[in-house]
Amino acid sequence: xxxxxxxxxxxxxxxxxxxxxxxxxxxxxxxxxxxxxxxxxxxxxxxxxxxxxxxxxxxxxxxxxxxxxxxxxxxxxxxxxxxxxxxxxxxxxxxxxxxxxxxxxxxx
Amino acid sequence: xxxxxxxxxxxxxxxxxxxxxxxxxxxxxxxxxxxxxxxxxxxxxxxxxxxxxxxxxxxxxxxxxxxxxxxxxxxxxxxxxxxxxxxxxxxxxxxxxxxxxxxxxxxxxxxxxxxxxxxxxxxx
Numbered sequence: 665x666x667x668x669x670x671x672x673x674x675x676x677x678x679x680x681x682x683x684x685x686x687x688x689x690x691x692x693x694x695x696x697x698x699x700x701x702x703x704x705x706x707x708x709x710x711x712x713x714x715x716x717x718x719x720x721x722x723x724x725x726x727x728x729x730x731x732x733x734x735x736x737x738x739x740x741x742x743x744x745x746x747x748x749x750x751x752x753x754x755x756x757x758x759x760x761x762x763x764x765x766x767x768x769x770x771x772x
Numbered sequence: 773x774x775x776x777x778x779x780x781x782x783x784x785x786x787x788x789x790x791x792x793x794x795x796x797x798x799x800x801x802x803x804x805x806x807x808x809x810x811x812x813x814x815x816x817x818x819x820x821x822x823x824x825x826x827x828x829x830x831x832x833x834x835x836x837x838x839x840x841x842x843x844x845x846x847x848x849x850x851x852x853x854x855x856x857x858x859x860x861x862x863x864x865x866x867x868x869x870x871x872x873x874x875x876x877x878x879x880x881x882x883x884x885x886x887x888x889x890x891x892x893x894x895x896x
Contacts (some may be wrong), residue, residue, distance in 0.1 A: 696880060699790075699883035700817075700877075700882070700883075707867055707885075707886035707887065707888055708817065708869075708883070708886055709885075709886075710872075710882060710883065710884035710885070713872070713874075713882045714874070719884060742798050751816065751817055753817075753882065754884070755873075755880050755881055755882055756880065758819075758879075758881075759819070759821075759822070759831050759832070759833055759834075760819045760833045760834070760835075761807070761819040761881070762819070763816055763817045763818070763819075764816070765816045766816050766817075768786070
């Protein structure tokens with residue numbers, strides 16, 4: 665099973681600033697990585713797939729990078745609606761599909 | 773527009789079975805896999821299993837292998853999750869999610885969209 669590790673667990677950033685979230689895989693998953701946003705009481709929403717491709721309707725302030733074992737999600741010019749929990753998911757090796765434990769993006 | 777609508781929340785006794793449904797609309801049901809995932813209270817996301825919308829083939833996570841059954845009804849575009857032998861640790865929100873890939877495949881999926889979630893509470 666591929667273990668996904670996200671850091672930090674919590675990230676406090678002020679509105680208008682940039683946030684960078686990290687995700688590491690225990691073995692190479694090539695670029696088969698997705699990012700999701702989850703707000704309280706809601707289902708996760710797909711943001712990024714194939715490590716760097718934005719899903720339909722996702723604002724351009726969201727960008728993904730990386731390949732192999734190291735990945736980042738960057739959110740520039742944070743808006744109030746961006747404060748949420750973010751998960752990475754690998755889909756290179758399955759079953760099972762595996763997720764990171766999440767990064768909570770907090771308002772500073 | 774793609775929609776996944778799940779059945780409602782409820783409380784089940786330990787040892788009972790729960791059947792959660794997920795009705796899909798807005799896309800070709802048989803071209804995609806449907807996945808089930810679980811989120812325990814305050815915790816992260818855990819993949820439970822998958823059904824091929826076309827041929828009904830299933831694959832389950834080893835964590836749930838002995839207790840889970842996923843089925844589909846192509847006439848109503850609905851997928852079902854049956855989880856048996858419920859225990860308190862099964863309390864959580866259960867999500868269905870359509871599998872996506874490029875090119876289109878039932879393998880190597882990311883998940884989009886997700887159903888709204890079904891809260892299953894296991895309590896005596």
